[in-house]
Amino acid sequence: MSTTGSRAAALVPAFTAPDVRVTRSRRSTVWVAAVAVVLVAVLAYLPYLVYSGTTSLLVNVFILMIMASMWNLLAGYAGLVSVGQQGFVGIGAYAVVVFAQHGVDVFVALPLAMLVSGIVGIPVWWLLRRLRTAYFAIASWVVASVLAAIVTSISSLGSGTGISLLPYLNFSATLLGAITYWAALTVLVAALAAGYLLLRGRGGLVLTAVRDDEIAARSAGGRVGRVQRLVFVVAAIGCGGAGALLAISQIFVQGSNVFNVSWSAEMIFATIIGGIGSIEGPIIGAIIYYVIYETLGNYGTWYFIVLGVIAMAVAIWARRGLWGLVADRFNIRIFPVGYYLWPRADMVPAASVPPGPVPGTPVPPPAAPAASPSPAGEELGADGG
Amino acid sequence: MIWVNDIIQGILLGGLYALFACGLSLMFGVMKVINLAHGDLAVVAAYVALGVIALTHIPGVWSFVLVVPIMAVGGYFLQRTLIQASLERGTITTLLVTFGLSIVIETVLLQFLSANSHGIPDGSFGTASFSIGSQISIGWLDLIILVVAVTVLLVLQFYLSRSRNGRLIRAVADDREAAQLAGADYRHIFGIAAAIALGTVALAGVAYFGMYSQFDPTIGTGQLLLYAFEVVVIGGLGSLWGTLAGGIVLGVVQQIGAQIGGAAHPDYQFLAGQLVFLAVLVVLPQGLTGIRRTA
Known part of the structure; x- marks a missing residue:
């Protein structure tokens, strides 16, 4: 992309307004949002439909999804491989x-x-902020x-020896x-x-840049430390x-x-298997984790060996x-966080898409490839490791 | 007087910690790999020792004669397969793969060999000691382990600076591409470095579990890896003598922590070491002898 850009810049001496339109997704995301709302509604209604065994299994799945999503923000985006989230x-x-x-409920x-x-x-x-990779x-x-x-x-x-919450739980078991x-x-x-x-x-944008190369992100002027601190605190809250x-x-x-390092192992395994560096990955990884757990649950700790x-x-x-x-195979993004650049020639009538600058939009190249829309932010160095 | 005894015991323990850590330090220095399965490999060595003792009926303390070469060969193959494949894909992949390996080793050991604690029998020699004054008692085996640890560090230093393979290891560590242009097969050299690392960790494992502690499958991740890394960081990466210094600092600090905690708070021993480690990270991130800029 940069070579195309610089060559085009050489042909056009003055920088003109880019002839591109920027969107966050290739297709409309309305249907994805609708499906998500319906899914959450169905999940919320589930306790009225199924036995408590199913919901308590789902609680464990949700807990792993939360942990894995948090670890993914740390390691997949902020470049902070934590093995200490069990803290x-x-x-x-x-x-x-x-x-x-x-006395609090x-x-x-x-x-x-x-x-x-x-x-x-x-x-x-504050203690860990200067450390990276194995040190971190x-x-x-x-x-x-x-x-x-x-x-x-x-x-x-x-x-x-531990402590029981039973004296503080004034509910019936079902409730x-x-x-x-x-x-x-x-x-x-x-x-x-x-x-x-x-x-x-x-x-x-800074996080995606850090995912690909922290030093480059810093030298491009990204406020890396501030965003990493934000992610670390968010991950602490989530965990x-x-x-x-x-x-x-x-x-x-x-x-x-609760302080066992195996929580870190669980969130790391789920995230890696599902896909590090995407929001969807940890969700899928947690599902796979529990599918394997339920399948091999009768064979002791074999499920954990297989997962590892x-x-x-x-x-x-x-x-x-x-x-x-x-x-990659089907070009799906459920949670679109990248950017797509569309040449103006291909532009659909303005009514359907809100134009105008998006906060944090990367400066697009003066001339985008003419024929097809080029997925920009999403695809840049997408092999986030 | 009790404090003098603590410091002496700490120094004796520190030699062993340095032996634990020198393999970790070597692998980081040569391959830029922090092997998060380092502690579990010491536990594997201890189980191999139990097997060797059961099969050959040699005395426990001599089991290292067979365990060290077995683990060294294992280390060569581990490096040539799993670690080589992951380090070609970047630092984070190496971390994740060695962490996965650590968890898998621990779980496999739990699955097949149960969570029971074991010790390596060290016979009557293990408890023989001599006394200085009324309060200081030094175990012969502790002293021998310290001497062995220092000797191994000396030999390793000599090997790296003088032998042909040692020169190759340093060349590959300094500039992999240039060494390869000059005809060195860096993968083989990496394998040799990993073999040395696992040989030393096996020796340390046999000594530690024969002398100081029982072992079970979980001790590798929870304690040994952290000890080894703490030693390396306190001493400064890439320096074998720094590793010895770091080991002694950690050993002394742990003994003092154990003395303060007493029987009521046995975990003060680990806590003291960990707090010193975090303090060093904040105040002196390059360690006691650190001159190299570390990543």
Whole structure:
């Protein structure tokens, strides 16, 4: 693209207004939004239709989707490979316990726990902000185990033996299951919306650039540090929410469980298999995770071995995961966060599409390839690893 | 006097930590790979040692004679297959693949060998000690392990600076393309470096689980990898003597933490090391001996 641009610039001495129209998607996204609304509505109605076994399984699926989406924002976009997100899972879970002990309803405590987790995320980011790759991974892991050591040494939280939420849950079992399910669905929708808006907004362009090359993004003037901090805190809030949901759905909180590094393993495996660097990937990965879990659940920990081996193979041979394969093959984007440039000659009547500058639009090349619309932002260095 | 004893025990432990970490440091220095499965490979070495002892009935402390070459050969093949494939695809892929490997090793060991703790039998020699004054008691085996650790670091230093393969390893670490133009097969050299790394980690694993600690499948990810990385960071990457210094700092700090925590807070031992590690990352990111700019 740059060579075409520079050659064209050489032919046309003065820079004229670009003859392109910019859209976020190749097709209209109205039907995608409609399907999404219907899907969420159906999922919300589900507790009236199915047994509680199904909804409690779905709660676990939603929790993994939340965690994986958060890890994907960190590693897939912000270039921060964290192996320490279990620290925030544990903080979220124990925060619910603390609020419940002070008389707060657990479902009111859920958003408060997310807030606490986000607040804890700020000093942690300050500690980790200059580290990258393996340093960041292991330092975040160490921070998580320090958080675990601090929290599990507090005797009012049951020290290492754990603590039950049962005294604070004044619901019938059915109602508790249903409300937990709705809470999990709400947090999931909020997490996906947050990730989507983050990537659609001004910071999204910086994040996509960081995904492809952090140093280049910095030298192009992107405010990389600020966006990375935002993503880190958002991921802390999301993982805190997942931990709080975990506490409520399991009714029992134990440090060696909620602070376990296997949460990081789960979110990493799900994200890699589904497709790192896309919003759709972690969702699909979490579904695959539970399909394999349910299939091999009777054979001990084999499901986890199989998932780990698949994740390693995908990381090496299909780096954008299953969704990457599907999206490239059929050119689908459910969550369009890139940009498409359309030459004016092909422009459809202006009424159907709002023209005008989009915030954060990249400066398009003076002449876009004439024949076909060229997918710009989305395709640039799309092999995000 | 009790503090002097802690410092001496910390130094003895630190030699072993340095032995743990030198493989991690070597692999990072040569291949720019941080092997997140490093700790689990030490646990694998310990299980191999149990198998070797059961089959050959050699005394526990001598099992390393067979375990080290077995793990070294394994390391060569691991490097030539999985790690080579992932490092050709970038740093993040290497991290994710070695993390996956770590989790898979741990889960496989749990699935087949249960979560039971084991120890490598070290016989009566393991508890023999001599005393200085009334409060300081030094185990003979601890002292021998420190001497072995320092000797291994010396040999490794000598090997890297003088031998033909050592020169090749340094050449490939400095400039892979230039070394390849000069005729070095960098993949083979990487394999040799990984073999050395796994050989040292096997030696450290046998010594550590014979002397200081029981082992089970989960100890590799939770503790050993973090110890090794903490040693490397405290000491500064790419320097073998920095690794020794880092190991001793971590060992002494952990002993002091254990002394402060006492029986009521056994986890203060790990917490003390981790806090020092985080402090070094913030204040002195290049470590005690760091002169190289690290990524």
